[in-house]
Amino acid sequence: xxxxxxxxxxxxxxxxxxxxxxxxxxxxxxxxxxxxxxxxxxxxxxxxxxxxxxxxxxxxxxxxxxxxxxxxxxxxxxxxxxxxxxxxxxxxxxxxxxxxxxxxxxxxxxxxxxxxxxxxxxxxxxxxxxxxxxxxxxxxxxxxxxxxxxxxxxxxxxxxxxxxxxxxxxxxxxxxxxxxxx
Amino acid sequence: xxxxxxxxxxxxxxxxxxxxxxxxxxxxxxxxxxxxxxxxxxxxxxxxxxxxxxxxxxxxxxxxxxxxxxxxxxxxxxxxxxxxxxxxxxxxxxxxxxxxxxxxxxxxxxxxxxxxxxxxxxxxxxxxxxxxxxxxxxxxxxxxxxxxxxxxxxxxxxxxxxxxxxxxxxxxxxxxxxxxxxxxxxxxxxxxxxxxxxxxxxxxxxxxxxxxxxxxxxxxxxxxxxxxxxxxxxxxxxxxxxxxxxxxxxxxxxxxxxxxxxxxxxxxxxxxxx
Numbered sequence: 001x002x003x004x005x006x007x008x009x010x011x012x013x014x015x016x017x018x019x020x021x022x023x024x025x026x027x028x029x030x031x032x033x034x035x036x037x038x039x040x041x042x043x044x045x046x047x048x049x050x051x052x053x054x055x056x057x058x059x060x061x062x063x064x065x066x067x068x069x070x071x072x073x074x075x076x077x078x079x080x081x082x083x084x085x086x087x088x089x090x091x092x093x094x095x096x097x098x099x100x101x102x103x104x105x106x107x108x109x110x111x112x113x114x115x116x117x118x119x120x121x122x123x124x125x126x127x128x129x130x131x132x133x134x135x136x137x138x139x140x141x142x143x144x145x146x147x148x149x150x151x152x153x154x155x156x157x158x159x160x161x162x163x164x165x166x167x168x169x170x171x172x173x174x175x176x177x178x179x180x181x182x
Numbered sequence: 183x184x185x186x187x188x189x190x191x192x193x194x195x196x197x198x199x200x201x202x203x204x205x206x207x208x209x210x211x212x213x214x215x216x217x218x219x220x221x222x223x224x225x226x227x228x229x230x231x232x233x234x235x236x237x238x239x240x241x242x243x244x245x246x247x248x249x250x251x252x253x254x255x256x257x258x259x260x261x262x263x264x265x266x267x268x269x270x271x272x273x274x275x276x277x278x279x280x281x282x283x284x285x286x287x288x289x290x291x292x293x294x295x296x297x298x299x300x301x302x303x304x305x306x307x308x309x310x311x312x313x314x315x316x317x318x319x320x321x322x323x324x325x326x327x328x329x330x331x332x333x334x335x336x337x338x339x340x341x342x343x344x345x346x347x348x349x350x351x352x353x354x355x356x357x358x359x360x361x362x363x364x365x366x367x368x369x370x371x372x373x374x375x376x377x378x379x380x381x382x383x384x385x386x387x388x389x390x391x392x393x394x395x396x397x398x399x400x401x402x403x404x405x406x407x408x409x410x411x412x413x414x415x416x417x418x419x420x421x422x423x424x425x426x427x428x429x430x431x432x433x434x435x436x437x438x439x440x441x442x443x444x445x446x447x448x449x450x451x452x453x454x455x456x
Contacts (some may be wrong), residue, residue, distance in 0.1 A: 034283065039346060040350065041347070041349045043354070045335065048392075052324075052327065068267055075321070075375060075378065079375070081375040081376075081377070081378075086283050129347075132350060
């Protein structure tokens, strides 16, 4: 992963904005609220609400639009829980805007790192209450990271499987046509 | 592919996604050269096309999901190491959901209606429901998130001192309690999905929420005790069918007793706050 964004423009500026907005709002509110509010309850509720909204937006909106990945859980009739990871096919994946996906992945990882730092701060300052907030926000970020990373791995596996299938079918059809000509 | 020419190319990604869906549908169908799209390409929309995460793939019946979902509604997401869960790699060429292009408001309405239907299913009396264990198939964690936060806020509001501690304690108690109760059922050899059980225990807090609200408004101790007893019984009654159907009948009491204990402790919190 490189540190510089690719040269093209954003293809989905509004989605990118919302993707970043809720994360930044949750972090900013948490950090700045100590200056304005003394009530832990308000800080907790607002921060966790923003983090929950961010989770929903990333999972349902920006994941689908910016990188073409989707993951979810369903329970089938036998009562078993199945995690599903889905991605677009390779052609469309290759067409996804590079800058969008750069932004998507970088902000995803950076938020988790930021929350880890804030958690360490709150431990150092002996404020276990705030660890609750950090814990909730961190688990939400990590959930999204894990989900989308698994999507990506599955995407690569599927692409390889598709490639091998396509190559096999091409080879067999070429052989067939070669034999029919002969 | 020939149908590429029939689909107009717009600069917006909206139509790109329509096109993608057409391509995928074309790859799924093996025969004819002209392929009808799954639905007509949607006109460019001003709103962000979003959807929640439905399970619509070509080989599975549509059911639905969660926020924060958490979320909470959110928080649902890490695959458990439970032996009954497995990650399945879905076919990348399955049909994309038709909800891909629905406007935001539709998604929000759908999520809200799912929360309401889950609530009705879990909490309200329905002697004719077929199999309580099967309910809450489409679990979500938004509902439990709202109920736990609401309970914490109500308790914190009613408290005259140490409001922050009350909120933190209530939230931690409920969240940790739900997780521990679920682990309890799993360790007893019960067949229950982790998030399903969390969702259930969260929804069963709804009567206690109402009780806490009433207690906040009326300060008489006798009324508080009566209200808390009634709502406590309601909560336990709501949780009973799901929990008992998940475990071996000989271990029913072992699974249900801690649930009852947790709700009793929350009830005491409500009564004792002044």
